[in-house]
Amino acid sequence: MLKTQGLQTLEQIRAFLEGSQPLGFEALPRDSAYDFIARTLRQFGYAQLGKADKGLLRSYLCKVTGLSRAQMTRLIAQFRHAGRIQDRRGTPSPSVHTPLHPRGCRSPGRGGRPCTVPFPVPPTRKLCTRAYTVFGDARFVRLAGISNGHLYNLRQSKTYQRHRGTVDKTRPVKVPIGERRKPRPEGRPGFLRVDSVHQGDLDGIKGLYHINLVDEVTQFQFIGSVERTSERFLLPILEALLTAFPFTILGFHTDNGSEYINRQVAGLLRKLHIQEFTKSRARRSNDNALVESKNGSVVRKHLGYAHIPSRFAQRVNQFTQNILSPYLNFHRPCFFPTKVVDAKGRVRKRYPYTTMMTPYDYY
Structure with missing residues (x-):
């Protein structure tokens, strides 16, 4: 059981994190840890805290629960959105984009073939949204609300890579002069x-x-x-x-x-x-x-x-x-190099002061 009932203020939490106040705790099961996180966020009024205090509370929760910072960020976002935290492991994502076929996320080129260079993701997403909301094209009903992340995931799939066509890299221009x-x-x-x-x-x-x-x-x-x-x-x-x-x-x-x-x-x-x-x-x-x-x-x-x-x-x-x-x-003297072979047989250039002269003198 977490033995942190004595931490009632942010100053006590700061002292706990700095190690000046020893306090023992035992890690709880996941469900109990989620309840503890929700109670702590509610107790300190997380939404009304400043940026520094939010970071302090986040570090405290990570330390006492053993969760990573990324996990804690997702749990806090869930708490702020729904007012509670629940275990979503094993629950299928409610996203409507899961059954999309990667070939449906390409931008058409001339003759119905995919463009050799795909559009950037944000413009592609915007085009899909406009096709459904502005022009009423029912084929884009699922693509109208697709996220940037899901588009990136689909473009990384092998199915999309096979059907997108050949990518022609920029061909350097060869100048025959010189x-x-x-x-x-x-x-x-x-x-x-x-x-x-x-x-x-x-x-x-x-x-x-x-x-x-x-x-x-x-x-x-x-x-x-x-x-x-x-x-x-x-x-x-x-x-x-x-x-x-x-x-x-x-x-x-x-x-x-x-x-x-x-x-x-x-x-x-x-x-x-x-x-x-x-x-x-x-x-x-x-x-x-x-x-x-x-x-x-x-x-x-x-x-x-x-x-x-x-x-x-x-x-x-x-x-x-x-x-x-x-x-x-x-009139202006210049250094002129002399070649010297070092101990390893490599030719080195040296610029001794004695060989310094004007270009006219050298010529």
Whole structure:
């Protein structure tokens, strides 16, 4: 028998749960436990309690009856709905949805076939309700009051899965422009890494874009600025930057941005007799790491993160091409890697201070 008659206030229950008031109890049979729960809820006026006090009383009932929190939630809901708690085990559910056939819960497609991609459950439920209540279709008499949970259960059944049809996953679009691989310069200059840096938007005013080109071996770098990355603005600046390098361009590597992966840029590269046009691979963040690092250490370092309106693109471009780019190539030292074989035979790259020099000195 539960020995909790001495707990008459919420403060006593709180002390009992905290363990400061020892109290022995024995678990009752299920029917007696249900009666005890109903009496306790009625005694403390559960419906009028605040959220914290309800949680306190719920924890107390779980502890003294040994029921789980989910079970207690269902029993409390039953008490609030019917004013009592009864054992419903072995009683068939009164739901009218049990005999429904899963094939009746699909949305029809063209030609009477089920849709390859089913409707979300709430819209399906709403459609069934409207079919019966608004349009008077007697075929939806049982579906009119179906619950979301029952629809989910029916859709998980094997019968529904067999009759719903074939699901066509999204098919990726293959763009034949550019080869998806990492460049292999093999110590030869002329393999460029390319990326765009956006100077941000502010209050609906578009910011300009910086075009950053870096040679992988010599680290020669040229930067230009454009108002937009559309072909009208991008192609002239891109051609000017490509022809500014003091050596023959052999490769052009970029990420998968549409400003570079298009037929106009591919035509420009063919016009300049650039042999390789490559783009980064999926889940290979290091493919374009060199220019990404230059975006932060050079572009952001000298031009910042603040918004620059696109109307200043021409003036900023004069600075980036005529002042910033010559400074980077002839006066700003860069670290150059040296390859070292470790004890396990793996090739490691080191960047010693002694190999630091300007791109012009390296070239």
